[in-house]
Amino acid sequence: MTTSTALLLADLTGVAVFAASGASAAVAKRLDLFGVVFVGFVAALGGGIFRDLAIDEAPPLAFGDWRYAATAAVTAAAVFWLHPEFARLRTTVLVLDAAGLALFTVTGTVKALDAQVPAVGACVIGMLTAIGGGLGRDLLTAEIPVVLRREIYAVAALAGSILVVLLNALGHANAGWLTAAAVFVFLLRLVSLRRRWSAPVPTARPPRTGMRGRRE
Amino acid sequence: MTTSTALLLADLTGVAVFAASGASAAVAKRLDLFGVVFVGFVAALGGGIFRDLAIDEAPPLAFGDWRYAATAAVTAAAVFWLHPEFARLRTTVLVLDAAGLALFTVTGTVKALDAQVPAVGACVIGMLTAIGGGLGRDLLTAEIPVVLRREIYAVAALAGSILVVLLNALGHANAGWLTAAAVFVFLLRLVSLRRRWSAPVPTARPPRTGMRGRRE
């Protein structure tokens, strides 16, 4: 009971944060009110819808529980009307977004494990739950998804989902340890933002030659 | 029986109309015959496939009933060969597209309600059934989805799906009232096209300042 209420609150907080990030991206593209709400909806709920399709929960929670859709829509509409103020809160948004990433990683991985998905698959589903909404947001606004290009973002989610799977295997998948896993993802994301850590990019020239570099 | 035959005819008419709209967009991008048929297929059936995945109808109707795929493919191929004539029918296409929007809104919402999806979720699924194919069409042709940018389109679908859910709650989800709901969506779409109604777009400048506007 307490666990499921806590999961619900964690989930809805993540929904609100991601809806705000999606709505901001849509405002920047000058979409209309509907477009802003729609992109907010996709950013907030797309990852969870994918997760529920994969674990065969029908209908997906985003359609089965009205609080999800309502949270996403209200948050996105608020950003639409308040966006100049919102834009000044850029740091706050990044922190909230890191919190959403952490929450969705943990709830997504736990739900996949509960649905009997094996360990590796649960890690991937947990990560996709966390980053899926952002992917959808970038596809809708015709950008190469930002999670594929920069920074430790999806990698933080993946590390967190692996941690949850390990905790589960060790029999420690309780509220305390899961919260610790969420805090780990949150801090990993914030520290890597702060320190500008990023994943390696491809080398521009062939590694084993001393010849003049070529650009393709 | 009569109801399900009527639903089938409504559905297949919508499929043909949306296949034509998808094929037109693909012809404009100079895709080949296969590409035109494929984009037509996605535009016509993408929304319904998403709906069926969400309500766990397997396989989705688009794969389970050959008449859907056949209608989409034949219509799209016809547009491929006839597109110069088709281009002259622009007004006709807009009217047919409004009809498709209306039909898919009603059939999508009804199917979601039949699958025990709660009210808010059924509204969203009904709307996504109607606009999902157009979203897929625009993603495949690398455009920011037009439904996110202009006009009362998705909003008409959403209004229609809310109307269907209300009719259902009041016990009036019969053929007559559902047809009336479809006509409502159809007219709302046509009137807003005619009058150039559109959803509000974000304000370009901060609302509470008298300073010189800045462009970001």
Add this chain to the structure above:
Amino acid sequence: MTTSTALLLADLTGVAVFAASGASAAVAKRLDLFGVVFVGFVAALGGGIFRDLAIDEAPPLAFGDWRYAATAAVTAAAVFWLHPEFARLRTTVLVLDAAGLALFTVTGTVKALDAQVPAVGACVIGMLTAIGGGLGRDLLTAEIPVVLRREIYAVAALAGSILVVLLNALGHANAGWLTAAAVFVFLLRLVSLRRRWSAPVPTARPPRTGMRGRRE
């Protein structure tokens, strides 16, 4: 037993080949290591995930059997580090990609038929299994999907899936004939590459007028 082992090997070979093609595309876009692995994962497993959602196999094989995700991730990471060498193997890649197309067409169609999907739907699902990963790869890297624009690619998959459905209807869906169907797709793809066959593109001018051509 033997059949399912053969199917597994065929599937994993296709996964590796498509992971390599996705990773190459991501390297060309200068995505980071995570992005390269992710696009490789989508290219390798996206088609199969869609197939499993459509036939209601939960969780999709890509999440249910760790060998799929591992094969995709390791192959994509290898391309990331070895890409200059890989780029010189362009012909090899095209041949391997044709092999992947052939394998996924056959395994996708067979799985759809096993899940009781009717003939037309099984053809479409088989084709989508084969081309779905490439579609996902191109959407993620913000390209109009290449299968929609050029060459006999999806058409080879569609011809192969129709062949498998016919073999099944005739009671010949055994390992020997299915292998022959895969070889047929493979050769059709290679021959059309070699001969530069392609599907027809839209005519640039209206067919039934002798007037000066207009460009839209």
